[in-house]
Amino acid sequence: MSVKTRTAVVDCDIHNAPRNEEALLRYMPKRWREARAAGGRLDAAVEARRETLGDRSYLGAQYPRATPRASRTDAWPPSGDPPASDLPFMREQLLDRYGIECGVLTPMLGAGEQLDLERGAALASAINDWQAAEWLEPEPRLRASINVAYEDGQLSADEIHRMAVDPRFVQVLMLIRTAEPLGRRKYWPIYEAAADHGLPVGIHFGGWSRGPNTGVGYGSYYIEDTVGMANAFADQLTSLVCEGVFDRFPGLKVVLIVGGIAWLAPLMWRLDRAWSLLRHEAPRLRRLPSEVIREHVWVTTQPIDEPSRPQDFMTLLQQMRMDDHILFATDYPHWDFDAPDRALPPSVPAALREAILRGNAHALYRLTDPAQTH
């Protein structure tokens, strides 16, 4: 079945994955390969994810399906390899089928979640080298995200400097649940390095908090995790804004990936009101929070958080006033995949549809810059 879409599409969230653990491990230095073979932490994390159907403990967000990385059941390639690990099948199922002109890879393989930070940094470098060699090299429609061991600012900055020379890497990747709120100083070297290279920092749904995954304890169901993740995004954006990170690094751009969009306008109202009453307490924040957000923050459509009445969707966009900062993403191959031809309600005008599906991503990631072509 072929699907016609009116406009070319840029997909800002594609999760590629290694065929098996060896496919990635061979990019790691020998020392870490051996540590891994002796039963490293990656093993346990991967196994835990495989066994999450029905069994949830105090670890935080768990995927709702037993397939690797919460994938659509039809995302298994004919080869039998795991979803999103087979480039020819991804071409067929995603890039060709939906006319994806350009797609940004966002592999989530645990680089930022290692207790051994140097192991995390080695894993991040391996993921980046693997993306360059096995995904960017054979497929010119793809761009990549620089993985970093984001719980250490300096190790992350080093990796950003190493990879930013390759223009096919168009952003730095973090996850939204972290050990501390993202505005705190430990993360500043990441923002500084990214801003220096003109790279946005993409922050994706997921990660592991070091305490309960809400501010009021552990919920019983995955449905609470996936709904509550929007609150993690709101908390992190609050921290970034209140700590004055965007004043400190004026070139910093942040992309909130797969966090939804509907919570943003109410958060801006609440922040603006609190700032008008309490600005003396957060001296590094010198402007109205909503102004800072509208200048420095981008969001992706997946999930679209569509209001129950379709006409409310345009109202939502009018409240946000961030039309040129909304990017399209499929979240392929995850279970809650959004198809480009169905992600936006019919009420979205053609020009805005084109901007969300393509133009905004071109402007942010400079996809049309000649320097971007390899």
Added chain:
Amino acid sequence: MSVKTRTAVVDCDIHNAPRNEEALLRYMPKRWREARAAGGRLDAAVEARRETLGDRSYLGAQYPRATPRASRTDAWPPSGDPPASDLPFMREQLLDRYGIECGVLTPMLGAGEQLDLERGAALASAINDWQAAEWLEPEPRLRASINVAYEDGQLSADEIHRMAVDPRFVQVLMLIRTAEPLGRRKYWPIYEAAADHGLPVGIHFGGWSRGPNTGVGYGSYYIEDTVGMANAFADQLTSLVCEGVFDRFPGLKVVLIVGGIAWLAPLMWRLDRAWSLLRHEAPRLRRLPSEVIREHVWVTTQPIDEPSRPQDFMTLLQQMRMDDHILFATDYPHWDFDAPDRALPPSVPAALREAILRGNAHALYRLTDPAQTH
């Protein structure tokens, strides 16, 4: 200065307080008075709150001002007693000045936050007896909230049964940050007892989580706490809905007090979408989450979370579709007090203004029921 308001007003959030610790302690059994005199936990909590100006640690939300209970600086009575502890001054500054026909007391004095649960239950009973004797008895415009040691369901239910015979107690009071998400079974006896007596459960801004006060760690500023509290409300409502609490106790009504309102519509959209994909995982939730919320949940106006463009306020209400579930509250004597004549934008039509300022509270709390008059 006298202020004219077009309609009588019901204030759904007035924080009265004891004149000094002795004023409340004399309502406690001797055993607890002595424990207190020897340096009980209440002491430490009260002292900690007095010293929060500029000094924040890992305890969670702290008030931004050194005045007791985050009060307006003009809320000190001429007697020199603490804000909200002097009924004649409260009459003058709040009830008379703004034409408050009826006000619901919501004293926040730590009953639910004691590690020694039996001490908490004794403190809750003392607060309730003190409210009856020193506030409801002399002032017929006031109603009260039943304080409970809400981290124990059974002790709380016992206190609800004890107090519900007095029709001047119109709701049960909890705080939004708790040891576990509010949908979990340990809290069910509270909901059962409240529903049995037809009493709403009011859940107020504040409380202490047992971990970081967000799902992503501890923020640096109070401004992050006060903005992020909306996310605690969203997480708790998600838990209550997903655990099927409202199906289990069909008579249960919940009032979210001082949590803002703008986050509610986006949460309903997100919950409905997640439920449509994941309903098999939360089998006790049998209906669309937004339907459950619109039937069982009320919110107060303080803070109003007013959009930056006044015309957006009516849009917000249209997205919520909960016009008859919005209650007015001043949050007196707190620093972010909302005056009845300024809390709602001019765009709110007269009938809706009357409903929010008065009618909705009458219907919920049955203030006009003859049985309510003492």
